[in-house]
Amino acid sequence: SQKIEQNSEALNIQEGKTATLTCNYTNYSPAYLQWYRQDPGRGPVFLLLIRENEKEKRKERLKVTFDTTLKQSLFHITASQPADSATYLCALDMYGGGSYIPTFGRGTSLIVHP
Amino acid sequence: GAVVSQHPSWVICKSGTSVKIECRSLDFQATTMFWYRQFPKQSLMLMATSNEGSKATYEQGVEKDKFLINHASLTLSTLTVTSAHPEDSSFYICSARLRDGETQYFGPGTRLLVL
Numbered sequence: 326s327q328k329i330e331q332n333s334e335a336l337n338i339q340e341g342k343t344a345t346l347t348c349n350y351t352n353y354s355p356a357y358l359q360w361y362r363q364d365p366g367r368g369p370v371f372l373l374l375i376r377e378n379e380k381e382k383r384k385e386r387l388k389v390t391f392d393t394t395l396k397q398s399l400f401h402i403t404a405s406q407p408a409d410s411a412t413y414l415c416a417l418d419m420y421g422g423g424s425y426i427p428t429f430g431r432g433t434s435l436i437v438h439p
Numbered sequence: 440g441a442v443v444s445q446h447p448s449w450v451i452c453k454s455g456t457s458v459k460i461e462c463r464s465l466d467f468q469a470t471t472m473f474w475y476r477q478f479p480k481q482s483l484m485l486m487a488t489s490n491e492g493s494k495a496t497y498e499q500g501v502e503k504d505k506f507l508i509n510h511a512s513l514t515l516s517t518l519t520v521t522s523a524h525p526e527d528s529s530f531y532i533c534s535a536r537l538r539d540g541e542t543q544y545f546g547p548g549t550r551l552l553v554l
Binding site: 329430 | 547
């Protein structure tokens with residue numbers, strides 16, 4: 326079965342720096358990969374989606390890369406702000422049973438210090 | 440982005456009772472809705488996939504008779520936890536998707552506490 330690995334240790338960085346979060350997966354490459362933000366006690370909020378034939382996607386201060394050879398996605402937040410502090414989840418959609426089924430990583434907690 | 444609502448946002452019930460959670464897509468028609476459960480500091484665990492007008496597909500280890508899912512329309516899916524027990528206490532989150540290859544939009548979640 327597909328396994329998704331995200332760093333379980335919290336990432337602490339200083340405001341203004343670039344935060345880089347990692348998502349590694351085993352087995353088959355997904356059709357597409359998504360990153361979400363989750364605040365405590367809330368549902369995840371979609372950030373970016375990248376497809377298997379795309380290497381990079383950007384949205385404002387966010388950038389996602391997708392390397393199907395390394396089986397890895399990197400999520401970058403540039404010019405980080407304390408408001409960016411949250412848990413970031415990586416999700417893969419695998420095709421099975423006639424549809425795409427999502428699988429989530431455990432998430433990595435990001436803490437941006439002022 | 441699209442909006443998905445869940446109701447109630449939290450519920451406390453006695454052991455043995457049933458609890459119904461509603462998930463609505465407010466401004467789009469969702470062909471597929473997903474139900475997740477999340478324990479503290481754990482990842483989202485997919486419980487079932489619900490397609491409008493058909494029976495839900497449950498993930499391995501999820502009892503379909505305990506977690507009843509009804510997807511009556513393109514904007515509403517319900518999850519009923521039957522005969523709830525303390526071990527069912529968790530954070531339940533739904534999501535809705537317009538079609539394969541599109542993003543999921545999540546509801547705010549429902550926190551269930553079974554006493």
